[in-house]
Amino acid sequence: MTRKAAIVGGGVIGGGWAARFLLSGWDVAIFDPDPEAPRKIGEVLANARAALPALADVPMPAEGRLTFSKTIQDAVEGADYIQESVSERLELKHKVYAQIQAHAPTTLLGSSTSGFKPSELQIKATNPATIFVAHPFNPVYLLPLAEVVPSQKNDPDHIENAKEILREIGMYPLHVRKEIDAHIADRFLEAVWREALWLVKDGVATTEEIDEAIRMGFGLRWGQMGLFETYRVAGGEAGMKHFMAQFGPCLTWPWTKLMDVPEFTDELVDLIAGQSDAQSGHHSIRELERIRDQNLIGFLRVLKDTNWGAGKVLLDHDERRRTLASAPTPDTAAPLVLAHMQVLPGWIDYNGHMTESRYLHASTETCDAFLRFIGAGLEYVKAGHSYYTAESHIMHAGEAKLGDKLTGSVQVLGSDEKRLHLFIRIERDGALVASIEQMLLHVDMAAGRACPVKPEVLERLTPITAAHSALARPDTAGRFVGQRKS
């Protein structure tokens, strides 16, 4: 049954939560008295729809239903999870929780607060046990981190349920074991923010120079290893102790202005806002969002390739979805539809459409799914055998564009103990975009030569080949490059 998430407070953060739940197949009810909320949420949702599916390698679930509720009661009634993202004012949060818990006293209630401790949020609550911190990071629909902070009043089982829901929508719940103002990440952001304000105020660096000092150097490091693992590597063979022996004493050097807080004057605000305009003003906020999301998608896909950090979260999430989907066995009397893909930003070439090597990439994804289907997947490869492509012929029948959803299907043209002759169709909405005819050879990988396929694979392959022999042979099968159309 479709579950329901209630989003109370619909700004950029609330919108990001709404997008994650909707795109994960949950129904979402939003409460926000701001008449602009539907427009703002719509913009976040448009960004998320263009971005989040680009991280998945298994089909996304059907999107849930979005409603805007007129009252908190409407939003939270029947909800399986509630996320609060109102302004950072404690008395406002307390008031909102009283209204929520009047109608949904036992429902999990996560707060997006970046500063308050859960024990502060729970003060005066009808049911403090269900209120906890679930602090996300902008853009919420792309960054996996959610700091989950309970207090001693929370039931540990509730918190585990909440973490499971967060994993289900693709997040990485970081369980913060001791409550503390601003949790973990924002303490670092605050430290850097103070220091940055000093540097600008003292005329040491502009906002642009500070941003370059970050993104040309340690920022790149921190997207894939954090502070300690980076330093562990820097310490080299001598290890972490050696690193600390070198850098520990620096703590007492007069390096930073951290002992002091800059005065937050109008002049300082104007100075920073002016420098920021000079640095980034030639891009609109919408443009910057698109650039940021495209870069983040790229980084996250790199990490997915290396199964590292946030990329491991994505792979685990795919695996969870793959298992849940439990795809029905396809009908082997027709071409087998085995792959579902979406055209990603990196697949586009200078002509503005999908670059030709990505058609072969889509074909490979389809072929790999077929090999898994006949029992010649990764485990089979690990045991020393695989199918290698000997030759391919690609016919282009249309242009795929950014965001297009493509399917890949396999028709077996022939097979024997060593050879596998496939015809793969890449389609969009049932219309052919490209076809790929391939001859694969079964190989002994260590010996580097063709050899007969294992009987258990042949047993699965042969009936499909037999069933497909009844299908019409594709017009372009057996075609050579430049052949006149008959």
Place this chain on the structure above:
Amino acid sequence: MTRKAAIVGGGVIGGGWAARFLLSGWDVAIFDPDPEAPRKIGEVLANARAALPALADVPMPAEGRLTFSKTIQDAVEGADYIQESVSERLELKHKVYAQIQAHAPTTLLGSSTSGFKPSELQIKATNPATIFVAHPFNPVYLLPLAEVVPSQKNDPDHIENAKEILREIGMYPLHVRKEIDAHIADRFLEAVWREALWLVKDGVATTEEIDEAIRMGFGLRWGQMGLFETYRVAGGEAGMKHFMAQFGPCLTWPWTKLMDVPEFTDELVDLIAGQSDAQSGHHSIRELERIRDQNLIGFLRVLKDTNWGAGKVLLDHDERRRTLASAPTPDTAAPLVLAHMQVLPGWIDYNGHMTESRYLHASTETCDAFLRFIGAGLEYVKAGHSYYTAESHIMHAGEAKLGDKLTGSVQVLGSDEKRLHLFIRIERDGALVASIEQMLLHVDMAAGRACPVKPEVLERLTPITAAHSALARPDTAGRFVGQRKS
């Protein structure tokens, strides 16, 4: 003429500098009294050789010659640039500078110091005017940032020359206009480091939890936008002032422990070293270096695709090298060798060799180079015309492995006003790895249909087609998939 860089101090940082200069075609002389220096430098250099070329899309220059000098005099004599990376002790640096300037008093002398100001480095120097800070970030061979900090004693022309040399070896010189302890980036690192030590000491978070809080969230943001641009986007349409109005007051909240410095006891060192072992101890330092480099290469290539931040530095560097190389016009009476590539980590599939779609990718790179060669490059596409591939046939003749250097050549099998029939060979050390036969159609992109090519392109294409008609036709041209070898 090959230029010479002298590297004084050969640890991880000195080794990174040496690698950048060598791989950029400079000769490098290293002075380091440590008998282990050649081994240590060798390890850094091996990492760099596996990593830095993966960022380039133009051929790398021939590597320079590496020598280990027995004296500072030998290292610095005849050098065009000197980089000092000895330990962070001011009296040691002064002693080293005196020895350097006894033999090379007018040569540019950059220091890798992370803490000292240039005016401190220049004290008592024979020639303070050539001594400045050039502070890099580990791994030096991949991260582009070098903070360049002069004092008032430096000649501005010298500093501009130094920045030009840094750009030549692929770095991004960030000119720090006001000297200050620890320059810019390390002030932030220090602020975060202090806060992190408090969190571990107080038992709020382990080193692993802190690293996750960074790399699952804001670390990903900072690799592509820095602090201020990220917050500008977060502020949304209301802009930077709105963002600051929201977050400014937090400065006086009791959020951080920054007002105090943790005591650096043995217990704290043991606690952190122990947690770091639990977090990362299952990987050796060498493994972590490889993982880090692979992730960084991936991030940097993503940014290169979007022409953003550090990726723009890489593109500009390619462009500089492409112009400098001023490739000789290839002999049009033979297949045209037009592309030089290296097999990157992301090109490898589960079989451990180059994935099939990357052969077509290599072919596309070659074909694009040919289109530029006949005057149908990006400018031509911008004006509304392009060649689209109609069909392709790929024959695999070998396996390419990680790091293999590949060349792509084009033989024109035929052409007319609308059609272009190419045979592309992908070779390694002169041996065929794959061949790709393609039929391309010249199209009017707006109309979406074939049309005659512009006369100026035809004028360049036709003589090549004529010259190539004298070449032997490849055996596999005109082959269909599964055809028996004749």
